[in-house]
Amino acid sequence: MNHHRLTTIFLTTLMALAVQAMMPPNIQAQSSHAESFQRPNIIYILADDMGFSDVGCYGSEIDTPNLNLLAEQGVRFTQFYNTGRCCPTRASLLSGLYPHQTGVGHMMEDRGYDGYRGELNRHCVTIAEALQSADYRCYMTGKWHVTKAVKAKTEAEKQNWPLQRGFDRYYGTITGAGSFFDPSSLVRDNTFVSPLNDPEYPESHWPGETYYYTDAIADQGSKFIREHHFQSGDQPFFMYVAFTAAHWPMHALPEDIEKYKGEYDAGYDAIRNARYERMIELGLIDADNTVNWPIPKKLKETEHWDWDKRNMEVYAAMIDSMDRGIGRMVESLKATGQFNNTLICFLQDNGGCAEAYGRGGKGTDRASKPPLSPLSADYIQPDALPKQTRDGYPIRRGKGAMAGPADTAIGYGIGWATVSNTPFREYKHWVHEGGISTPLIVSWPDGISRRGELERTPSHLIDLMATAVDISGAEYPTTYHEGQAISPMEGKSLIPAFQGKPIDREAIYWEHEGNRAVRVGDMKLVAKGKNGKWELYNIAKDRSEQNDLSSEMPEKQKELAALWDTYAERANVLPLSPKRKP
Template sequence: MSIQFWCVRAVHCVLLCLTAAFALPERSTDAADRPNIIWIMSDDMGFSDIGCYGSEIETPVLDGLADHGLRYTQFYNTARCCPTRASLLTGLYPHQAGIGHMMNDRGYDGYRGDLNRECVTIAEVLRPAGYRTYLSGKWHVTKNTRPKSHDDKHNWPLQRGFDRFYGTIHGAGSFFDPNTLTRDNEFISPASDSEYTPDQFPGGQYYYTDAIADHAVRFVREHRRDHDAKPFFMYVSFTAAHWPMHALENDIAKYKGRYDAGYDAIRKARYRRMIELGLIKPSSTELFPIEESAKETEHWDWDKRNMEVYAAMIDSMDRGIGRIVESLKTTDQLDNTVICFFQDNGGCAENYGRGGKPQPRQDTPSLEPLDAEYLQPDMQPKQTRDGYPVRTGKGVMAGGADTYIAYGRAWATVSNTPFRQYKHYTHEGGISTPLIVHWPDGLNRDGELEHTPGHLVDLMATAVDLAQADYPTTAHGGHAIKPMEGQSLVPTFRGQSIERDAIYWEHEGNRAIRQGDWKLVAKGARGQWELYNIANDRSEQNDLAQRFPDRVEAMAALWTAYAERANVLPLNPKPKKKQ
């Protein structure tokens, strides 16, 4: 059936008293008129890493959502974790929200490493519109990960519009003992958490991917029980499959031997599958080659294990999403819930933990066990809870809590099939993401592909549209709020087009602009502009800059105008020196 538009019955009420230092007028509308909205984001995964986008990794839940929903073939993120989160949460380009790089202050408004007060989060927009707001998973949009006072939590989830939060403030960490683990506003230890105990762990031991999914399920059920008159918004921010390669042994065993054929064979199989699915066309998307220097030969068994663990991490996440979907079914909320799945950046070629000599695993613990209440402070723990040193290096078989290793450039190239480059870069491999939209009550394009280009900034505009919310012009005590940058995707739910001038990117000097089928892209602050026709060359192998200099000049001027207005300049500034 076609999308049914609802009538707005807006009644302005008294100002909500929020924990954040802002207030917006609440608008009351029947929950039945508006859908629940769930954003699900994975971490450090490539365009081809789930089954319905070409992967051999088993993701039946996501595949099922795609079969009864819509798959976008040209959707984009911002190439890096925290800029993507800033952009997603605010509907702005990341520099406009203050997070053009990572969580440090580089001395310029676009690079403060904290969400600024000239933006509002999606929770700050939807809560005054009558939505309950929930977050389970990774936050990573503030540098105050170790606050000394409550005031230092001004950019924590509850202070930026969320009613409930379970997850991590920091951007990376152990899946078995995550640092900055938080419930609502307080740090907790997974080993002493009375609200989430071993009898509730699906895999028999604490595993962060399971915990994120299980708390999302809890929020769904508690919402149905306690707040059924309101719609809800929930942001589920998984850390799978970001390094370290951590997974439960039963999940790893499922993929043992799956990658024996090697990097090239797996990548070619994905490429063929993507063509069969209609995601790419062989006439316009060649298979970008894997660099020989990236392939492991001496340590092949070790690197094969890394990919087996990576696949296990994604498999586990898919099952967790399945539990969320099942909770929506059992609470009779699935049909009127818009679920969007996407990724924060392309596959990660970082070599974290892959260098140096391997440290052998000891037969018995050599360190004192940690107290259950101990709050693990480090991104890379020094030891496991039971006293084993955490190990890195080639030859250390990934998976367990005592290892801390990334899966490397060759496998990242497989993840990004068939595109060029990786996380950090604004070539297609760094910024291309799946987008699956599932909404039984409002979508009747089961299993269809949508080729309209889109960007994460569009998800704020889409949520505002669906929720009949008012995007504010001022907030946070009178601060002027920057206008949304995106376009609502709701027309594409009906097979209609959306109009936009261009889409823009910048990260670490890597920069790009897409205008229609044309993309201008450069690698590094000093890199020369390259020009590609994405309709004919999605894998960016035939640079047309010399052939069309006038187009290069015109698009570069557009990008510069964007950079000047969006706090992008200066390009890639150095971190601010500590006083």
């Protein structure tokens, strides 16, 4: 280690000690673990639109050996939460704040209020910005989705792009969804690129014969890991990997789809029942506090069953491919001697997606010949739903259009989303357990002595910033962005939970589209829609949220509702679910 590096660590430690001395006791407690171990690399991996039971080690039949191995070598959380929707989750993960505090209380549009600007604001810092004070290099690959500027041309318009928010290198998509074969708003660092004209990821580097975004995200992650080791190995790094799998459209490579052919012939209920039993065997849930109700007939596809079965086969193939990509990144860590002292956290941005994307009307077969002119190699795809494929085929949607190829745009629908969310209520958008429950797989061989254990402490993705600050020795700023006041962290460091110790917190809060909730201990108050009535559940006894206790415990309902009201007032949640600004 060189003299400059030793000096930097010494000065950083002095600064951290000085800052801790000025912090309130609760903040000091979040910043007290960096001295007890060598500062690790940190990798946060976020999957897209997946349910609680979709990973093998959380009950799924889908083949995820690499995630399973990380779980065997570390800890799985059974009560970890997201925000119930993609971009609010990303804003919250990046900032350690509730999404409305960052300006991303809904999606990427300005609704006229500070909590709903649709843009990551300047009163928050990203993990990358916070870790600069601890001399971390910061990388990102994958989906950004916290800015409206998806077609930005000027530096001013790119003020909320990754490199302008603390990352040293970036490869991915600025927007929220798109083709896996021709991604919309694909960017390398600060420049738009096409999959076919990117010199840093030419066709010779693709794992197969076809560009596939899931592969590209993972391959860039592996590349950053190896480059960091050889170019900046005397510094620790933070990397944020944001896959778009398994978000619609259901796109996968033919060989991956073939692997799951016939896997779902038994139908929705049989797959859900098998997952439920497996989850009980794994200790993730208890039979006495969950209900595995039959899937209502109205949620099942009957007339086009072969088509919907195919949708789930493709969905499984997408997750399988993502797992292999994670395996390649882990192999890069091991090959460069960085694995043991790297904290890896895998989680998901919301529950299974019940949206009817591409499922209306009658679908068509693929044309025998491309009727449209092919696109040039340097064409930059602007559309989340392309008008055609690169080789000239129009996009097909509707029942009967078999998902998987680049010329389809289909979602897997509410029936399979119910399977994904086994055994919880509701879906993406809502804040019942099915919408907000996510796996959290944590691996850090040098920092966590537990192996293959379950951690039942309720936690939230706001805790990931606090954890990164804690173990890095970084200084979480009070001002940033040319003197702007920065909101204090909302989360708690997960280091105590990694060690099997409790985390002391008042409550965890949610709001999205009028769906709202608060959890204190085992008690959860939740409502569906801005006019929905409050429901009260004891999650320890009723995690499937079947027995509403609000009429039996009116004082507890009133107490938790008052807590939520106070949170909503201070966290820019109000007015509740405002209309789009004219």
